[in-house]
Amino acid sequence: MLNISNNSVSKDLDLTNFKSGKEIFTKEYHKRFRKFLLVFSFIILIILFLPWTQNISGKGSVTTLKPNQRPQTIQSQIPGRIEEWFVREGDFVKKGDTILRISEVKSDYFDNQLAKRTQDQLNIKTLSVDAYKNKVVALKGQIKALQQERILKLEQAKNKLTQAHLKVKSDSIDLEAIKTKNMIAKTQYERAVSLQKEGLKAVKDVEEKRAKFQEANAKLISQQNKYLTSQNNTINAELNISTLKATYADKIAKAESSLYTAQSATLDTEAQVSKLEINVANYTKRNSLLYITAPQDGYINKAIKSGIGETFKEGEELVGIMPADYELAVEMFVRPIDLPLIHINEDVRVQFDGWPAIVFSGWPNASYGTYGAKVVAIENFISSNGMYRILLAPNKETQPWPTAIRVGSGAKTIALLDNVPIWFELWRQINSFPPNFYQPDKTASTTDKKKK
Template sequence: MLNISNNKISSFIDLTNYKSGKELFNKEYHKGFRKFLLVFSLILVVILFLPWTQNITSKGNVTTLKPNQRPQTLQSQIPGRIEQWFVQEGDFVKKGDTILRISEVKSDYFDEQLTQRTDDQLNAKSSSVEAYKNKGVALQSQISALKQERSLKLEQAKNKLIQSNLKVKSDSIDLQVIKIKADIAKTQYERTLTLQKEGLKAVKEVEEKLSKLQEANAKLISQQNKFLSTKNNVINSELVILTINASYGDKIAKAQSNLFTAQSGGFDTQAQASKLETNLANYRKRSSLLFVTAPQDGYINKAIISGIGETFKEGQELISIMPADYELAVEMYVRPIDLPLIHIGENVRVLFDGWPAIVFSGWPNVSHGTYGAKIVAIENFISDNGKYRVLLAPDDTDVNWPKAIRVGSGAKTIALLNNVPIWFELWRQINSFPPNFYQSSDEKDTSKTKKG
């Protein structure tokens, strides 16, 4: 019946007398629904007062706890050309194992005997330095000998000067004696001549006295010459002393000049030898760099430059290696507004990609497939993505993390904060209030101590 007519059939026929009418009109439809609403309301009220753990969720990825345990790339300190590979991707290498051999691309290092030739040059320069040192020693000995010889020559000349001075004194005395004798001879001659004129002396005696006078004068002249010669010897001795000083001073100065020249040459040669030593050390170190070795135990991930004969620049990445020994960690990123709520030592639940989990973020105790972690480091400077990086380490008191987890896989983190009723959390979410500010256990103990 469509009931589109104004004439009601119920006014003519009582439908309740029929079986179907009894089923339809005598049944109470809302009685069960009211019971359902009552039970649901009671359950909802109970649920609103259940504890809820405030949390901060974030996405991150698996990494390692220590920087030296993270995947790294190997670079060459010198430009080169790949000559030979000793490993393939996936191989395990130990520290010091040779990974590949490269060759030089700079013409300055093409000589295969460069190290040996430089070593020969260094030996030659070292010998030259030794020769300069020996020459310096010889010149120093020569200077010492010249100084000693000059001292002896001067002593000899000074002795001769003293002898000459004494000779001058002796000749001066002899000259005075001869002068006196010459005066006496002259006096005797004049006296004899006077007496001869008076007839008291013979001519013969006068002649004898004259002869003696002339002999005395001759001796006087001879002694005067001798005295002058002796004085000249004194002057010559003084001149010899000056000559010795000048001559040996010039010789010693020349020897010292040669000594300084030898020392200067030795220092210059020593500097060249030192430079060759540096070059030799650099060449040897460069030769060792022609073999790229593993810095630590690990696995070869990927060859970035793989072809034989390919050239590369210094510092260019050649190969990627994953360390064999590492401690897993998770890095997550939190918003700046949530950063004050995060503290080192807080508990965090982690979900790894590929591991099934049933998660109730507000009820971590009933979640399944999550793993415990603790915050060990918080970045002090914001990252490029506008968030702060937080590093998590496994919680030793919780279930061990899966062993099959690889570094770089994704992870989702739930940082656990305060426990509050569900109604409070709903009210906070509706009003967009932040979670209760977290206080660590140390801060709580401090505040209690202050109150006490």
């Protein structure tokens, strides 16, 4: 039966005579199998020519579309010590609500009245500036008065000089006239003496002529003295002008020196006032920083520095906050080789963790549990994980995303590329070729927008 012996019995025994043999050996199973293979091959052939959407799969996480809508931490701009908390983790806060109060740890700012006392110093310095400005105005008035007085005094001295010149000229003329009279008196005296010697004149006449001659000499000497006095007065008048110029120049120089000193003091005091104004503004601002407030509406996530009395440095994280209003997005990461295939406004299907889905990557319309998205941003620099970051926004033309998903949850993405036959995709996968590189038809999309 089993043909394990050298003695064959198949020639002597016909199995088709048995009932079981008739059921087995009389039927032609190969014909049915051949028909099955033909139908299966035909179906496979049809499937190979069905359209297949090339895609790039990736993993990512849920984030927000705008940077200011993402979870953030609140820091303190100054070092301090935690004194009091006004919120609990999970509380909703509005913009400007006080989260905690801190106190100073630097000895320079321990004084609670520091801003007020600095403001008092500022007020005093401001009054000092006003006083210096008044002094500057007074000195300018003094200088102007000295300049006017110098002009008048110089005019007066010049008039005296002119008078002295005229007096010298007058005395000079008088001197010349007296010299002429003296010469005449001398001539008459000498003639009288000569006539008296000849006996033609009496002694009395000679004595009269001598007296007139002596009187003329006296007048000449007197006039010469007056002339010299007039010249001396002229010199004195010129000297007086020089003295006036020097005196008033010295007075004006001293007044101008005092003016410049007052102006310098004014500028120095104004600089001190400016510094005090800066200090007042800084101290006032620093006092406001003792209360940490919410930068926007949101929920308190976690208190990073929690203990009362705990100290921290400036810039340290104190508490985390999640904004209340946000627009969800998904960040996906693609390989550098796939980056040229991604374009802005490219269609992407997203599967969120926790939401059941049946995914056919090549037939996105047949998938269940995935949601539509579009590429809104492509990072131009590679991330630390060796991949490029792509930001996806919800596609408003498809089913809206679930409202229960939260920022930070995981997501799987399928970027939809070119449509190709299945046989081409199988051939590409077998040869490890990348998906087809293509450029989206921007002209057509632009035309559609213009028509709308």
